[in-house]
Amino acid sequence: MRQTGETGSKVVLAQGVDDRGDDVRIINWTYVYDTHGQTLLRYLRRFTARRDEAEDLLHDVFERAMSATVVPDDAALLPWLYRIASNTAISHLRRAAIRRLLPLSALREVVAPVVDRDELALVRQALRSIPPAQAVALVLVLHEGFARRDAARLLGVPEETLKTRLARGRLNFAGAYARLQRGLRA
Amino acid sequence: VRHPRESLALRAELLEPERAQLNAHLLACDACRALARQLDAAEHALAMPEPLIEPPPLGARRQRGASSGLVALTATLAVLLTVAGAVTILRNAQGDNAAATPPPGSSGIGRGTPAPTQSGWPARSIADVEANLATDENFASTLRALTSGADADPRAVGRTPTIGTPLLVRGLRPSDAREYLVPVLVDDRVIAVLRVAVDAQDRGKLVGARGWSSASSFPALSAEQARARAASAFGATTGAELVWTLIRGTADELSPFWRVTHASGRVSYLFEDGSVHDSSEIGAE
Numbered sequence: 001m002r003q004t005g006e007t008g009s010k011v012v013l014a015q016g017v018d019d020r021g022d023d024v025r026i027i028n029w030t031y032v033y034d035t036h037g038q039t040l041l042r043y044l045r046r047f048t049a050r051r052d053e054a055e056d057l058l059h060d061v062f063e064r065a066m067s068a069t070v071v072p073d074d075a076a077l078l079p080w081l082y083r084i085a086s087n088t089a090i091s092h093l094r095r096a097a098i099r100r101l102l103p104l105s106a107l108r109e110v111v112a113p114v115v116d117r118d119e120l121a122l123v124r125q126a127l128r129s130i131p132p133a134q135a136v137a138l139v140l141v142l143h144e145g146f147a148r149r150d151a152a153r154l155l156g157v158p159e160e161t162l163k164t165r166l167a168r169g170r171l172n173f174a175g176a177y178a179r180l181q182r183g184l185r186a
Numbered sequence: 187v188r189h190p191r192e193s194l195a196l197r198a199e200l201l202e203p204e205r206a207q208l209n210a211h212l213l214a215c216d217a218c219r220a221l222a223r224q225l226d227a228a229e230h231a232l233a234m235p236e237p238l239i240e241p242p243p244l245g246a247r248r249q250r251g252a253s254s255g256l257v258a259l260t261a262t263l264a265v266l267l268t269v270a271g272a273v274t275i276l277r278n279a280q281g282d283n284a285a286a287t288p289p290p291g292s293s294g295i296g297r298g299t300p301a302p303t304q305s306g307w308p309a310r311s312i313a314d315v316e317a318n319l320a321t322d323e324n325f326a327s328t329l330r331a332l333t334s335g336a337d338a339d340p341r342a343v344g345r346t347p348t349i350g351t352p353l354l355v356r357g358l359r360p361s362d363a364r365e366y367l368v369p370v371l372v373d374d375r376v377i378a379v380l381r382v383a384v385d386a387q388d389r390g391k392l393v394g395a396r397g398w399s400s401a402s403s404f405p406a407l408s409a410e411q412a413r414a415r416a417a418s419a420f421g422a423t424t425g426a427e428l429v430w431t432l433i434r435g436t437a438d439e440l441s442p443f444w445r446v447t448h449a450s451g452r453v454s455y456l457f458e459d460g461s462v463h464d465s466s467e468i469g470a471e
Contacts, residue, residue, distance in 0.1 A: 037241035118399040142232040167195035174228035
């Protein structure tokens with residue numbers, strides 16, 4: 001690679017042009033992970049029953065990010081990582097929903113699950129019981145503090161779609177959370 | 187015109203006159219007032235912050251189902267970053283094995299850390315574990331990590347946790363060694379669980395820990411409760427014991443489950459999430 005100058009960025013260690021004339025950038029993933037890993041891990045933790053599952057998802061997020069052919073500039077990096085994390089969370093929630101239905105690989109549920117009385121665990125459990133896209137929309141806006149427009153852009157959906165997901169998600173979550181608080185299955 | 191339920195879900199964004207119409211409806215409708223209270227409670231709950239969690243080192247991958255892709259990718263990046271002078275990732279480039287080998291100066295505590303060596307202490311019985319656990323080289327640092335530091339448990343900060351009675355957990359498969367899980371309590375509530383692995387010479391070593399917030403005791407269900415649940419699914423039971431094996435996303439060394447035997451000769455399992463399964467579904471024995 002032929003280096004083409006200073007990057008002025010903590011994220012991009014070097015940039016230049018390769019033998020074929022394509023632009024090349026070397027990303028400092030250690031810095032990216034140290035800077036944003038904790039934020040994303042807390043976000044992902046909302047969707048998992050256990051901390052180690054969230055850690056697994058965080059690694060999936062960085063695996064995908066590190067495989068990307070185009071990485072955004074510093075300012076757009078965190079929303080981009082949130083987008084990957086949101087898609088990863090949705091996939092995880094869907095897989096979990098399928099596992100609950102499958103008889104073998106993760107097993108047919110015969111009786112109601114143990115109800116977790118810990119408040120945060122109840123929130124996570126209720127989120128896992130509603131449609132994944134609604135859960136992600138709720139957490140992005142009501143927990144992570146994204147403006148509705150930014151959350152819609154991040155998820156790649158129209159603002160009106162996000163609004164609908166939020167409204168339905170609020171109703172579904174409230175119902176599931178209330179049932180769990182009463183000791184019932186979500 | 188929106189249904190009142192939908193209006194309630196959107197009420198923060200409603201404009202006049204729809205807002206006034208909704209308020210008028212709320213005055214007259216008990217069900218919608220109850221739903222409004224439910225939505226308020228849910229929104230409050232959703233806003234509760236997740237505790238700070240320290241991420242594992244980049245590349246120090248999960249213990250189960252490791253992705254060779256990430257390992258290879260991390261190794262490639264390590265080379266690139268070494269050239270650029272950022273060498274911290276190089277240590278992590280060994281992937282899963284790196285996670286199993288604590289770096290110098292660390293306590294060595296974590297999920298899936300290596301099996302104990304001859305350097306452990308006698309652990310033939312629960313009494314042995316009660317007598318010797320405090321002498322383990324990792325014991326003090328593990329408790330310290332719970333009560334102070336970056337990833338301390340808020341329930342334990344500034345407190346002196348007590349150690350509960352160890353639980354013997356049998357390995358379900360022949361390759362699964364037996365272990366002891368030891369509850370850590372604050373105010374009679376279990377906040378964490380320590381894992382003592384036992385080797386073939388009956389020597390134990392503290393090799394792992396997990397936080398616990400699912401119930402005030404560990405495990406969440408007693409043997410009697412486990413038997414009652416299993417009985418409701420598969421009929422009368424004759425006994426229950428705690429066992430562990432690796433089932434991705436469901437069970438591991440620190441997430442044991444109940445093995446329940448039934449009067450009919452059948453065997454069922456009750457997992458941490460409360461689900462009950464026939465042994466034929468697991469294929470572990």
